Amino acid sequence: MIFILLGQGFEEAEALVPADLLRRAGLEVLLVGVDSLQVTGGHGITVLADCLLRDVSADQADMVVLPGGLGGVYAIQSSLPAQSLIQGAYDRGIYLAAICAAPTILANLGILDRKGAVCYPGMEEEMGSAVVEKGTPVVHSGHIVTAEAAGSVFEFGLKLVEVLQGAQAAQEVRDAIHFHH
Numbered sequence: 524m525i526f527i528l529l530g531q532g533f534e535e536a537e538a539l540v541p542a543d544l545l546r547r548a549g550l551e552v553l554l555v556g557v558d559s560l561q562v563t564g565g566h567g568i569t570v571l572a573d574c575l576l577r578d579v580s581a582d583q584a585d586m587v588v589l590p591g592g593l594g595g596v597y598a599i600q601s602s603l604p605a606q607s608l609i610q611g612a613y614d615r616g617i618y619l620a621a622i623c624a625a626p627t628i629l630a631n632l633g634i635l636d637r638k639g640a641v642c643y644p645g646m647e648e649e650m651g652s653a654v655v656e657k658g659t660p661v662v663h664s665g666h667i668v669t670a671e672a673a674g675s676v677f678e679f680g681l682k683l684v685e686v687l688q689g690a691q692a693a694q695e696v697r698d699a700i701h702f703h704h
Contacts, residue, residue, distance in 0.1 A: 532594015544680035581611030591623025
């Protein structure tokens with residue numbers, strides 16, 4: 524089960540494109556509302572989440588995905604249950620994925636200490652002791668995948684398919700959507 528956390532003000536493309544690509548690969552994805560089932564993204568698109576954060580736990584997860592968008596990142600940062608879910612997933616060796624501003628959530632928890640990562644350009648100072656690989660769209664380091672920004676959503680989503688289902692599954696999705704990058 525893959526949980527994609529949605530807080531008010533999340534970056535819509537960074538949540539929905541990976542959700543779509545993961546589902547195309549046959550994976551079970553839940554959009555998880557941090558505070559409510561109806562969540563409005565940073566560009567005014569309202570999404571109906573599949574469930575609430577209080578309804579999920581780390582031991583059910585194969586991966587937890589954190590979209591960017593400053594509002595959504597703030598909602599996750601300020602939610603103790605969200606922080607607990609992320610820390611619990613990390614402690615269990617469950618995949619964590621974050622894009623744009625969201626890698627700073629992992630950095631604030633110390634999860635990225637001395638690990639390769641990337642974040643939205645200009646937020647590097649908020650990445651603690653992570654080894655930031657500027658200009659790289661996606662970085663995969665152990666059980667953590669980080670991505671630069673909304674322009675990296677397809678590479679990010681395909682990398683998530685790859686780490687969970689293998690390179691062949693990622694290639695099949697890439698071919699099915701005619702992604703030529």
